[in-house]
Amino acid sequence: MLLLLLQGLNGLQLGILLFLVAAGLTLVFGVMDFINLAHGVQYMLGAYLAAFFASLTGSFWLALLFALPSALAFGLLLEWLVFRHLYDRDHLSQVLATFGVILFLNEGVKALWGSAPLQVPMPALLSGGFEIMPGLQYPIYRIAILGAGLATAGLLWLVVERTKVGMLVRAGATNAPMVAALGVDIRRLFMGVFGFGAMLAGFAGVMAAPILSVEPGMGDNLLILAFVVIVIGGIGSIRGAFLAALMVGLIETLGKSLMPDLMRLFMDPSSARQTGAALASMLIYIAMAAILAVRPAGLFPVRAA
Amino acid sequence: MDQMFFGRRAVLAGATGLAATGLAMPAVHAQATAGLKIGVIAVLTGPAAALGTHLRDGWMLGMKHLDNKLGGVVTESLVIDDELRPDVAVTKVRAALERDKVDVMVGVVFSNVLAAVMRPITENGTFLIGTNAGPSTFAGRGCNPNFFTTSYNNDQVHSVMGQAAQDAGYRRVFVMTPNYQAGRDAVAGFKSRFKGEVVDEVYVPLTQLDFSPELAKIAASRPDAIFTFMPGGLGVNLVRQYRQAGLANIPFLSTFTVDESTLPAQGEAAEGFLAASVWAPNMDNEQNRRFVHDFEGQFNYIPASYAAQSYDAAMLLNSAVGKVRGSLTDKDAFRAAIQAADFNSLRGNFKFGTNHYPVQDFWLCKVEKRADGKFQTATVKKVLENDVDPYAAECRMR
Numbered sequence: 001m002l003l004l005l006l007q008g009l010n011g012l013q014l015g016i017l018l019f020l021v022a023a024g025l026t027l028v029f030g031v032m033d034f035i036n037l038a039h040g041v042q043y044m045l046g047a048y049l050a051a052f053f054a055s056l057t058g059s060f061w062l063a064l065l066f067a068l069p070s071a072l073a074f075g076l077l078l079e080w081l082v083f084r085h086l087y088d089r090d091h092l093s094q095v096l097a098t099f100g101v102i103l104f105l106n107e108g109v110k111a112l113w114g115s116a117p118l119q120v121p122m123p124a125l126l127s128g129g130f131e132i133m134p135g136l137q138y139p140i141y142r143i144a145i146l147g148a149g150l151a152t153a154g155l156l157w158l159v160v161e162r163t164k165v166g167m168l169v170r171a172g173a174t175n176a177p178m179v180a181a182l183g184v185d186i187r188r189l190f191m192g193v194f195g196f197g198a199m200l201a202g203f204a205g206v207m208a209a210p211i212l213s214v215e216p217g218m219g220d221n222l223l224i225l226a227f228v229v230i231v232i233g234g235i236g237s238i239r240g241a242f243l244a245a246l247m248v249g250l251i252e253t254l255g256k257s258l259m260p261d262l263m264r265l266f267m268d269p270s271s272a273r274q275t276g277a278a279l280a281s282m283l284i285y286i287a288m289a290a291i292l293a294v295r296p297a298g299l300f301p302v303r304a305a
Numbered sequence: 306m307d308q309m310f311f312g313r314r315a316v317l318a319g320a321t322g323l324a325a326t327g328l329a330m331p332a333v334h335a336q337a338t339a340g341l342k343i344g345v346i347a348v349l350t351g352p353a354a355a356l357g358t359h360l361r362d363g364w365m366l367g368m369k370h371l372d373n374k375l376g377g378v379v380t381e382s383l384v385i386d387d388e389l390r391p392d393v394a395v396t397k398v399r400a401a402l403e404r405d406k407v408d409v410m411v412g413v414v415f416s417n418v419l420a421a422v423m424r425p426i427t428e429n430g431t432f433l434i435g436t437n438a439g440p441s442t443f444a445g446r447g448c449n450p451n452f453f454t455t456s457y458n459n460d461q462v463h464s465v466m467g468q469a470a471q472d473a474g475y476r477r478v479f480v481m482t483p484n485y486q487a488g489r490d491a492v493a494g495f496k497s498r499f500k501g502e503v504v505d506e507v508y509v510p511l512t513q514l515d516f517s518p519e520l521a522k523i524a525a526s527r528p529d530a531i532f533t534f535m536p537g538g539l540g541v542n543l544v545r546q547y548r549q550a551g552l553a554n555i556p557f558l559s560t561f562t563v564d565e566s567t568l569p570a571q572g573e574a575a576e577g578f579l580a581a582s583v584w585a586p587n588m589d590n591e592q593n594r595r596f597v598h599d600f601e602g603q604f605n606y607i608p609a610s611y612a613a614q615s616y617d618a619a620m621l622l623n624s625a626v627g628k629v630r631g632s633l634t635d636k637d638a639f640r641a642a643i644q645a646a647d648f649n650s651l652r653g654n655f656k657f658g659t660n661h662y663p664v665q666d667f668w669l670c671k672v673e674k675r676a677d678g679k680f681q682t683a684t685v686k687k688v689l690e691n692d693v694d695p696y697a698a699e700c701r702m703r
Binding site for chain 1: 554569606
């Protein structure tokens with residue numbers, strides 16, 4: 001029972017990390033109708049910037065402080081250089097171009113920092129742990145991720161639901177030409193959303209850097225999960241992304257820990273372990289298919305069908 | 306607006322130009338000189354590029370120590386990036402064979418690439434010296450007269466850990482590997498020598514990021530030790546999270562999980578963790594001391610076994626080309642010259658078995674912090690002596 005609770009906590013924590021990445025993606029996709037495959041690379045860049053500044057300053061906090069504006073600036077730079085020219089093109093051009101950005105940046109970080117994985121030290125303040133069950137420490141840092149993610153979610157909700165900018169963003173998501181016709185500089189709004197999304201992804205990268213390995217291509221795996229999250233949640237919906245991220249985190253974690261044992265009821269142990277593991281990794285996609293069958297536009301559709 | 310546009314163009318053009326020069330730099334250009342030409346196959350792009358870099362640099366240091374001569378013949382190295390894609394590897398290898406007329410191929414980090422390039426190279430009558438991948442397919446019935454390897458058969462390394470667990474008297478071991486063929490082979494290799502109880506076998510997806518669910522399982526089952534095979538970034542994540550979860554008091558037995566290619570990212574988290582290897586930087590012989598010292602001097606990182614095995618391949622070929630006095634036309638004579646393995650291996654003890662895989666010693670290694678604060682693996686004890694891989698008997702060399 002304790003194990004199950006613990007796995008639940010692990011699932012929530014993965015979900016929060018996913019949410020940080022997916023939030024920016026869903027905004028960009030929802031508001032601008034722009035498929036940005038390079039979002040995962042921005043997560044990777046956040047982690048690399050953290051590693052870079054941490055090695056310069058020796059402090060995680062300073063690294064965080066410097067990495068965020070750098071991630072923002074880089075996001076804006078990319079928008080200016082590449083993405084801006086793609087807004088009016090079809091999705092295929094966007095996918096191709098942003099995929100090119102992935103390749104370019106993955107090789108770019110390798111040229112700059114080498115292909116060996118890097119590490120970011122955990123901040124001393126958060127490096128302890130407490131014994132959650134006999135023999136197992138739960139690192140305080142993971143609780144901090146949970147806290148930071150929840151705080152970001154709350155802040156985002158506040159901005160999107162309660163401020164003028166948030167109102168424009170929501171309006172842009174529903175009907176961009178109408179917002180432009182009302183005299184709002186939609187390009188500037190897009191640029192702001194894009195930069196902010198890049199910074200959120202970068203923030204997720206910085207937070208993940210002390211527990212995950214910082215290496216070229218680290219964002220690619222996460223990107224697939226992030227797309228699952230925003231599709232389940234309803235494209236453009238922060239609330240949907242939040243719930244879907246927690247759901248995916250929980251399904252993924254609990255599936256992995258329970259499936260092999262569940263399979264053992266039907267088959268012999270060794271094949272149960274392998275099929276269980278294989279099934280567990282399929283589980284979120286099965287869940288996505290099931291949800292889309294019932295609600296084709298996701299849990300919280302933004303655009304009127 | 307127009308001006309801005311031109312600004313963008315200029316920046317883009319500049320970036321492209323930079324990238325082009327950056328890409329062009331590492332390529333070694335073929336020149337029309339009499340002498341030998343060696344193709345070095347290594348993965349240099351993608352997540353696994355760190356391993357290919359070790360392999361290439363090891364070879365390059367060997368050639369530098371040999372003054373770019375094998376057996377006295379001026380030699381040129383042609384680096385081939387296989388991109389860890391078998392189709393790409395085959396295309397590039399064919400080009401190297403037919404256009405550049407390379408005399409010998411060395412390298413290859415991954416088994417799937419080796420499997421793809423094996424026939425194009427050997428059927429061309431060219432020798433291939435593997436310096437890392439050692440799949441069982443080419444050790445047993447699929448053994449090939451034109452293929453040698455300076456590494457090992459993968460199964461041996463995993464079985465070393467099984468033997469080490471057995472020797473240490475562990476009774477209950479928790480096993481965790483990625484869910485693919487090599488992961489299942491690792492478990493089989495471990496179990497071939499470990500006779501105690503395997504408490505649980507956990508298979509994780511190759512894209513696994515967070516190990517918390519598995520760590521909770523490990524803590525709950527309280528094993529005497531865990532055995533794992535988590536190559537590359539997987540291993541970095543696992544090792545750090547294992548330490549952060551306070552599980553480090555449970556012995557961590559591993560293969561291809563903690564070595565000099567991942568230690569820079571694992572650092573303190575890996576200290577005291579165990580690995581199995583044929584070589585470690587601390588091995589105490591004259592050639593190894595020189596190798597490690599010069600390698601760090603030139604490339605500014607600590608070499609891993611990929612580098613050492615490639616360096617050995619350079620020394621091996623040097624001895625073989627010397628024996629046939631620079632003439633590679635008599636294939637049988639050259640084959641016999643390689644088989645003789647008349648060189649000083651960084652591992653000390655080294656000879657080839659009948660299947661052209663080494664017969665050698667296997668070591669239990671431990672991660673330790675050096676005086677300069679960097680981390681490396683160091684030998685703890687010899688686990689297997691003059692070990693012959695389990696497939697050698699099936700090999701009928703034809």
